[in-house]
Amino acid sequence: MTSNSILAYCRPGYEVDTGNELTRLTAARGCYGYPLMKAGEAFVTYQFQAPAAAQEFIGQTAVDDTVFARQLFAVIGKITIEDTADRIGPVLALLDEQPPPRCGTLMVEYPDTEDGKTLAKLCRKFAVPLRQALRGKGWLTAKEQLNLPALHVFFVAGDCCYVGISQPRQRSPFANGICRLKFPPKAPSRSxxxxxxxxxxxxxxxxxxxxxxxxxxxxxxxxxxxxxxxxxxxxxxxxxxxxxxxxxxxxxxxxxxxxxxxxxxxxxxxxxxxxxxxxxxxxxxxxxxxxxxxxxxxxxxxxxxxxxxxxxxxxxxxxxxxxxxxxxxxxxxxxxxxxxxxxxxxxxxxxxxxxxxxx
Ligand SMILES: C[S@@+](CC[C@H](N)C(=O)[O-])C[C@H]1O[C@@H](n2cnc3c(N)ncnc32)[C@H](O)[C@@H]1O
The missing domain is CATH 3.40.50.150 (Vaccinia Virus protein VP39)
Known part of the structure; x- marks a missing residue:
């Protein structure tokens, strides 16, 4: 059984707008559910009612088709990590229960909040051994293949993460769904x-x-x-x-x-x-x-x-x-x-x- 929900990253303060938009988009596709969010968390989950609706929605909806979502993935599960000395074990255990499709890339990410930014180093360090472990299980290709689904691990705290799948061509190619650009020194304004x-x-x-x-x-x-x-x-x-x-x-x-x-x-x-x-x-x-x-x-x-x-x-x-x-x-x-x-x-x-x- 998958969780039948999706997770959308957004700008902090825009959780309600993102939730409202997901409600609107899902209703337009004739599937129903409800958003769950907390102000300032910079992400929203959306729980579907009909079985398998989350997978279907994620397969049909590109991030670029939305206004407020920066990234979208279908949630496999939410993990609370009891022993932070081993964060990989619980992720593998979840995937053993609900094997993912063969993925071409791994994205370990965090919300665009002040608390989220403190998780950046953890995410970077965690990605390396997790990638190896996923390859060992055959869930991740040896070389990155962007035409395959991506496996996402989205840390919302040092001991809590969501794991899920996004589809090629539908997802944002950017880490955390953020297109970072360098300010051109000769430009007259940050705009x-x-x-x-x-x-x-x-x-x-x-x-x-x-x-x-x-x-x-x-x-x-x-x-x-x-x-x-x-x-x-x-x-x-x-x-x-x-x-x-x-x-x-x-x-x-x-x-x-x-x-x-x-x-x-x-x-x-x-x-x-x-x-x-x-x-x-x-x-x-x-x-x-x-x-x-x-x-x-x-x-x-x-x-x-x-x-x-x-x-x-x-x-x-x-x-x-x-x-x-x-x-x-x-x-x-x-x-x-x-x-x-x-x-x-x-x-x-x-x-x-x-x-x-x-x-
Ligand atoms: C956010 S700023 C634009 C910044 C600009 N895009 C940049 O990259 O430097 C908005 C501008 O709109 C101008 N503006 C507002 N109302 C206007 C109007 N009715 N006609 C012309 N300019 C207007 C303001 O003078 C202001 O310079």
Whole structure:
């Protein structure tokens, strides 16, 4: 018998939103259950009612299909370790009872909390002998094979962990579900990391190369001091940067930036159509969503990447309502696009939306 639950990692403080989203996604698939979470723990478990529903859900749902989950796995079991001198024995005992499929990689992880970070060293040390032991049992391939399921051991305390399985192509490739990036020293603001993470994780390499190609045109609404514009300029795009604030002088010196001190809600692209619209204005999410949809419907931009600032409450509902409004506007104009929405690691109280038009 498996535990028939899944575990989702999230940003601390977003447990309720993650739980609400899992309830919404599972209901949309016609399977039911309930989330269990504690505020600040940076993870949520979701218990299914129908037998085998957890495995089925995890097989059908990519982490990238969710807004708030950073990683998702089907739980095999939760272990309380009585003797911390031997943490491997209890994991192997659980897997002896419920043998996993042959896995191609092992991920030993911890929640993104202050307490969780104290477990980082333990996780690193524990992974080496556990990997050996799993290989000895034939549950882990000798060489890493990312096209196979991953075995997760998620420590929530030094003496307590969840063990489970994620599916290839559905899971996040990053440890703890976190895409860490180095701050580019010449970028004018830390916000640059938000757009960089979005470009790296929400677009395929092909989409990135096609959309952010040298010479292509972009508009950046709410651009100052220029962190997002910087990401486009390093890809040699021409950017109309719209904001009343002050733009970084080095970016202006590239000759690729056309600065416009105007209201982003009234701005029109100077030379007609652009390839990419980006927007980081701090405004009501429904207003921003409406503006983005209008640009796409009017064919002022082919694609859009934008942030939606989240309210204090009902964040999941607010995001889904904004996205549904964009979907409805695009559908009524017969525009086919894929929409991805993610609470990225470098985001705070905001999510990033990428609307990519299908050719
Ligand atoms: C979070 S900051 C943008 C940071 C920027 N993306 C970066 O990477 O440096 C939000 C910006 O939106 C601008 N803004 C807010 N409302 C605006 C509006 N209606 N029109 C133009 N800019 C606006 C603000 O002046 C501010 O500079």
């Amino acid at each position: 640059t990391l938000k757009l960089e993470e979005a470009l790296l994780t929400m677009l395929s390499e092909q989409e990135r190369n096609e959309i952010c190609r040298p010479g292509a045109r972009a508009v950046d609404l709410g651009a100052c001091p220029g962190g997002w514009t910087y990401q486009l300029v390093i890809r040699e795009m021409h950017v109309e940067a719209v904001d009343n604030g002050k733009m970084d002088a080095d970016l202006m010196a590239t000759g690729l930036v056309d600065y416009r001190a105007e209201d982003g809600f009234k701005y029109r692209p100077q030379l007609g159509h652009v390839e990419l619209l980006v927007c980081d204005m701090i405004e009501q999410p429904d207003r921003v969503a409406e503006l983005m949809a209008a640009w796409l419907v009017k064919q002022w931009a082919t694609h859009a990447i934008f942030n939606l600032k989240l309210p204090m409450k009902r964040r999941c509902e607010t995001v889904y309502a904004a996205i549904q409004a964009v979907e409805a506007k695009l559908a009524s104009a017969n525009i086919k696009a894929t929409i991805k929405t993610r609470h990225l690691y470098h985001n705070r109280d905001e999510v990033t939306v990428a609307v990519l038009r299908k050719s």
